[in-house]
Amino acid sequence: MSPVWILVLLPALAMADSFSDADKNKDSTLTDVEILNYAKQWDADKDGNIVQKEFSKLIKDLLPEYAAYSTAMFKACDSNKDQKLNAVDSAAVLKKIDTNKNGKAEKSEFYVWGSMLAVDALFA
Numbered sequence: 001m002s003p004v005w006i007l008v009l010l011p012a013l014a015m016a017d018s019f020s021d022a023d024k025n026k027d028s029t030l031t032d033v034e035i036l037n038y039a040k041q042w043d044a045d046k047d048g049n050i051v052q053k054e055f056s057k058l059i060k061d062l063l064p065e066y067a068a069y070s071t072a073m074f075k076a077c078d079s080n081k082d083q084k085l086n087a088v089d090s091a092a093v094l095k096k097i098d099t100n101k102n103g104k105a106e107k108s109e110f111y112v113w114g115s116m117l118a119v120d121a122l123f124a
């Protein structure tokens with residue numbers, strides 16, 4: 001197995017914890033609201049937006065192996081390119097994650113998305 005693939009598989013473990021923490025009503029799916037509310041822990045200045053600096057801290061806490069890629073990951077999540085992550089982006093991110101189009105992110109979809117994000121960041 002190449003080092004790149006090991007690096008890609010690593011976040012799956014961290015994402016399992018993140019998924020459970022974010023899944024407030026424990027229905028084993030995430031909505032865009034749950035994703036956003038989870039990310040809000042890192043909204044240090046409580047302005048409702050996660051900026052790059054706050055996102056870097058989030059990556060450092062959740063996926064320390066990926067700290068070097070937090071800029072690329074931020075860009076991948078910032079759907080409208082306004083340098084802030086908020087409800088607009090969590091809705092857009094959910095659309096990307098939600099491959100079976102049921103309006104929610106199942107755990108398997110969440111993992112696939114995490115791996116894609118990691119691959120994008122590695123090759124950005």
Ligand SMILES: [Ca+2]
Pocket residue numbers: 043044045046047048049050051054
């Ligand atoms: Ca903020």
Ligand SMILES: [Ca+2]
Pocket residue numbers: 078079080081082083084085086088089
């Ligand atoms: Ca944005």
Ligand SMILES: [Ca+2]
Pocket residue numbers: 097098099100101102103104105106109
């Ligand atoms: Ca789904």
